[in-house]
Amino acid sequence: MSDYREPTYAEVNRDILRTLLETGSRYWIVFGITATIAIVCFYIPWIYQWHVGLGASGQSRSDVWGTYLSNFIFWIGLSHSGTLLSAVLHITRSGWRKAIYRSAEAMTLFSLMTAAFFVLIHLGRVWFVHWSVPVPNQMGLWPNFRSPLLFDVMAITTYLTASSIFIYMGSVPDYAAVRDASTGLRRRLYTIFSFGWRGTAREWHTLGWAYTFFAVFVIPLAVSVHSIVSWDFAMSLVPGLHHTIFAPYFVCGAIYSGTAGIVTVMYLLRRCLNLERYIREIHLDNLGKLLIALSLIWAYINILELFTGWYSGSSFQYEALTYKLFGYYAPLYWEMILFCAFIPQLIFWKKIRSSWNIMFVISILINIGMLTERFLIVSTSLPRKFLPNAFGFYFPSLVEISITIGSFALFATLFLIFIKWTPCVSIYEVKETLKPLRRVE
Amino acid sequence: MNKISRRDFLKFIGAGSIGAGAGLLYGKSTKKTVELLLPQVIPPEDYSPGIATWYNTICQQCGAGCGISVRTREGRAKKIEGNSNHPVNQGRLCAMGQAGLNALYNPDRIKSPLKRTGERGNNSFTEISWDEALTTLGSRLGNLKIQKHGDSVYLLTGGVRGHIDKLFATFMEAMGSDNYFHYDFTHPFALYEANRIIFGEEIIPYYDINNANYVLSFGADYLGTWISPVHYSLAYGHLRQGRGNQRGKCVQIEPRMSLTGANADEWITCLPGTEGLLAMGLAHVIMNDGGYTGSDQNEWMQAVTPYSPSVVSRQTGVEVRDITRLAHEFMKHQPGLAIGGGHTEGNTNAVASLTAINALNYLSGNLGKPGGIIFNPEPAFPNMSIKRQANYTQMLELITAMTNKGVDILLVHNTNPVFNLPPAAKFIEALHGVPLLVSLSSFMDETTALADLVLPTHTYLEAWGDDIPEPGVGFPIASISQPVVKPVYNTQSIGDIILALAHQIGGELPVALPWTQTEDYLKDSWKKIYQERTPVDATAGFDDFWKAALMSGVWGENKTRPLIKFDRLSNNQIQKIHVSQPSFAGDEKDYPFVLLPYLTQTFYDGRGANLPWLQELPDPMTSIVYSSWVELNPKTANRLGISEGDVLEVQSIAGTIRAPAFLYPAIRPDVIAMPIGQGHSHYGRYAQNRGVNPMTILAPEVDDTNGALAWSATRVRITKTEERIRIIKTDGVTRTLGRQILGNNSVHT
């Protein structure tokens, strides 16, 4: 844009720290609303379910896995782009990453936390969840490391740890900036957060190296996490789930949904926190291109699934496929195809790609589609397995729907806390992209 | 501070060990591994399981008379299994029999004697003591006896047999009343009558399915509900796979597929009520093709002449081809059996039909032969019970007597005429003429709810009794029913109540019934068997015999009956064999469908509806639980725009009921079927207000010959209503979708 004037270093500090240090009433209202919804729609139904048993959900003999698990995949998926994208772009040294990566990583962290909640909600006896981690317990038993669910436990623990460290380490210099801009208790707290960061050459040097290694670790991790999540399904014999393509399918879907999530979050941050000078068209453009690529891969895998299902001719595969395409949940299937395969093709047009509002809507649609996809996985395959006589049907109960809605509020609440805790745009990395301060040009 | 109970303490330990105790447990876990890991699955070596005590007694859930072994622990009944000594069921038991525990421990049992306080039928009772109950009843009975009005006392019971039946009879006789009836909806009146006509004896012979090569069943659901299902199931298993390579064939002829139909090799439908005609058609083919060469050939020839295959085919809807083929197969694969029951028994021509079916047995010459019909020897003690069964016409007489104030006291025991009689009989209305209705029952069923005085009885698992199974098993047996647990509630056994009443009333009654306890009465009665039937062994006294009989649960004698020779029936008998077309209540135009109510394996005639295990047992044919439904052919449904769950209004000339539709692929398009058993207005929490009772729309059609209720002879029309409900069933999709679930070549038929 022509009227764009590059900010000075001091302006960067001022603009970004303002989002952290100045809290208006609008923030508190939004925060109050999301926190209330999180409590009313998420925690209270959960406590109720805890009390009466999992029967509070719509799951039944015909479908023992329901929206809790599909939401779990969704949130894990949403978490996928942030850290992964940030790490990939860090390693490939793409400059445009710097303004957006912090919020993307935050999205990872908090959607991962939300996903972890769904694991707990999903359990029949959540009060014994500690038996699934290798700590001593009354039964004297250790977890079964042959279980794909335990891969999950390991993967999510690792992913949560690695992403927290990744985002935290990347923020240490910014915590120092917050510390320097504040007084009193906040100053003391941020002194601790920033480890007493001064910005010496040695500190920068070590951080740089460590950060690169974190990035190196995080990339294969992120790929493995969603592969492992897919194995929860693909390792079963269930027709429609027992596919080798499932791991790449899930990883691709996850990155897809995560990238769309980044667009959504970017849009909101830009609008609500007046960060127009930092989150710019180039970001939207690049993310848009990424979305197109991902949507094409995603559509390709979907077509592949239809193709193999149709070609196999096996009653199991074919039945599962026809039910998905033409059964009770067929409208959801076609909605998903529309939202995730067709609508994103609009991004090919530069005009659409550069429109914040349209991109925002598309990104939301993609994630609705992805949420549907995850729901279809549990609701179309599991109730119709091998024995036709045991075929059933699944529809989520009010408790499940409420918890699903509540999970979005929970995510929003966590994110709102985050933006008051950590600068949502990396101060020092934005400065890096600016014109260096030199006397001699 | 409050005391910490042991329970709380254990809770603390539990909570603490999750975190703080982890280290300690870690240490433990590495040492005593098995105990920590598998306490529930494999108990440790030093854990000694409790010792169960088994009591042998008799199942009284239906009239088959199976022997059962009840497993008890610490004085509580835990499980009912078949008594392997008992020749009827040989250790096996059906679902209903096993659910007997639900009757014993039913939460809705009547817990103490009750006296009506409000209007009749308002369900308002107060609890009274046994003393008061027996005194009230005893003095009323005594007064009638003194006034020489003993004959105005009526006793109506279910199909009770053995010495309890005799006790009732003695009691009523001493009261001066001969008004002692049984009412049992499932009683095969027509079969007894048909057997009397052909065999000259009003009995059910032993159908030797075990050794048969061909079982031609006209509607008899012998694997599900007909007479003695467990015994016939055993025989069926033997017929199929128990004889090496020789596998018997089963053919089932009925308008709606029953469980037996599902298991038959061939299932053939005929128009409702024309089973007898079809049998005559088969007989015609047998006679004409020289299948029968007896001396009375000519008489038979005459008798079957009107039933040529083409005529019968028109009357029954079965193709000529099939008629001749069945006849040939039946003659070729002897020994074969022709049996009739189920809906065949529920038509206006039932006796004639069953007579015709018996004639097939006669013509095939299987009488008295293994694999055919075998006649039982004299039972250990006379079984009078059959004679006391009141059919519909006789019940109408009782109802007339009630209406005309001829009944002062009506004692009802273990039978539920309010539920099991069509309302057209006006039983409830007739009760207005009865000053005192006394119910001797364990449950608050519909009849008991109308009673003035309720004397709660023991269930069969708490009471003494005995039984001779009917039909027999080819040799004389008898079995004793003994209490397996202490009474759960303040109830008394029916025998004790009768004996107590006898003493209360006084006069010659205590002389006729000198005992105070049923156990003593039984022992004294069995002494007779001991003396007459058992070769006296000097070393074994009666006590040993009694103990042995109790322990094994059954007494038997190695004695078969000499064959009755049926060389020839009298001409008169043969001439009587004539089957007419069935008639139905309702015009075919207005009421296009024939309603077939059927007994279900789970509820039988409705008596099982209060047992939660049976309510939760998916119906074997439809997998439906907890409700009633209307079965109709998918084609019919399609034509009328009905789909599963649409609530239908089923209307006959006698009334209307509403129930959801169920598309049943194996039913004639011109009939609809409904299960009997649900639709209770009382009878406990599990049965109450659930489904409908098809009995309530039955027209009072009766059998032409014996006057029994023709319960399949009502025509109905169905109307789809706006309402739609989800039928609760466990089945998902009931087609294999080409999957090899039933073995590879099971797909072709």
Added chain:
Amino acid sequence: MGKMRDKLKQYLKPGYYEKYDYHWGMTIDLDRCTGCEACVVACQAENNLPIVGEKRFKERREIKWLRVERYWEGEYPNIKLRFIPMLCQHCDQAPCETPCPVAATYHNQDGLNTQIYNRCIGTRTCAVYCPYEVRYFNWFTYKWDEPLEQQLNPDVTVREKGVMEKCTFCIQRIRQAKDHAKDDGRRRVRDGEVTPACVQSCPTKAMVFGDLNDPNSRVSKMYKNPRGYKVLEELNTLPKIVYLKKADSDV
């Protein structure tokens, strides 16, 4: 050292067990089975299966360790109904065992697929992985209306909410038979000494249960029946229940 090597070899061996102590198996003759469901009630009585009530049935949350499946074949009037009792197949390569994160289900030395209720945390993965759908979950803690609870079998635990359960081949009866054998000074249980509740009740003697290790046991002989097949054999779960398919009539 050699001992350790042997152990390691054993641990690395697929299938792990060289030979089971007992190898309990069952055959179900579909030619005898009439679909009467006596076995269903027998199982309910023996194993303290809850009475779930109409509402739960409507939600398809019934618990029947043994159910009878029915399949129609053909169209009216040439139509047949086929029954097949479906219970835990105690697969030797059970797909349900591996995915349990807390090892609440495993294969014991008798070749049984056991479910340890007190270990279960309710992930329900086993139920998803089971192709026979014979695993049932306690969606609620079910209550017995007084005094129906007096009937409960003291040898079998009552399960609480959040726990998976399934057919055990009446492990308590197996245990009892083993105890008897031990009391009698025998090393092994005799053929026919153990009958699960369903087998015991079957009115047509369609089910046979016994030890597959013993080549002379009835079940071993029935296993060789040419009519025998295993349901979903193509999944290679090695189910231990052999069904004998319905025979065609000789007539």
Added chain:
Amino acid sequence: MAKNIMALFQYQDDFLNAARKLKASGFDRISLMTPIPMHDAEKIAGLDKSPVRRFSLIGAILGGLSGFAMATACALVFILPTGGRAIITFPPFLVISYEMTILIGVLSTLLGFHIVSGLPAWRDKPYRMETSIDRFSLVVGFDPDDDPALAEKIMRDAGAEKIIQVEKPE
């Protein structure tokens, strides 16, 4: 102990020039503080390859091994055969190893960062908070034979905005 001198620069080329000159003049104990990571500054400070990478490598290897060991040990505490698989099974245990490689690798890199960077800093060091905004700062420490005046002069010549004497030891 001698005082340290701290200089603030507005421009990064001035700052780097000053640092280079100081180095050339024999002042070894200099610290460079910048608001953004600067490669040139790191070079002047003599930093090339960071030892953090060793932590990552060792951590990753240890993690992988310990992952497999943990899975094996857990499987051997109780012998619970499942699904006809071996007790020690490679495919699933390798997945566990993979995850543990990353987990321990990340944690040990974190440890490496803390050790190598000397953070958290437990005591107060010379620092001006402008450094976190847009000022480049240099702290020079002196050995007994160094001339603080010379250092001050070099910095002033290079264009230092402000020169401060600091008491705190570097």
